Amino acid sequence: MNALLIVCLIGINIVTFIAYGVDKWKAQHDRWRIPEATLLLLAAIGGSIGAWAGMKTFHHKTLHAKFRFGVPALMVLQMGLLGYLGVLQ
Numbered sequence: 814m815n816a817l818l819i820v821c822l823i824g825i826n827i828v829t830f831i832a833y834g835v836d837k838w839k840a841q842h843d844r845w846r847i848p849e850a851t852l853l854l855l856a857a858i859g860g861s862i863g864a865w866a867g868m869k870t871f872h873h874k875t876l877h878a879k880f881r882f883g884v885p886a887l888m889v890l891q892m893g894l895l896g897y898l899g900v901l902q
Contacts, residue, residue, distance in 0.1 A: 815900050822859050829860030833867025833874070840873070849874075853883065861888035 832855055836847040852874065856864035864884045867873060874880040895901045 818900060825855065825858060825860040826863030826866075829855040829863030830867045830870075833864060834871050837867075837871040837873040849877075849879075853879065856884050856887050859891060861885075861891050 829852075832847055832852060836852065838844075839846050852864065861884055864880075865888055868875050868880060868884065892901070
């Protein structure tokens with residue numbers, strides 16, 4: 814079960830990282846954007862590491878307080894939950 818959870822978490826983090834990169838590209842090229850709620854939802858359902866990496870790599874959403882503080886808070890909560898469940902052992 815732990816292996817399946819880890820594979821799912823890796824997948825959602827890759828998808829989230831790509832979503833932040835795509836949204837940054839769309840912002841630079843005046844295209845239809847990915848809603849902020851979607852980006853935050855991806856982080857909330859397990860993609861917080863991918864969101865944080867995307868923010869740092871693409872320099873995207875770093876000035877928005879809900880991202881600057883929300884994504885790291887989600888990451889701490891998710892790491893705590895994984896530790897509590899024994900996944901990080």
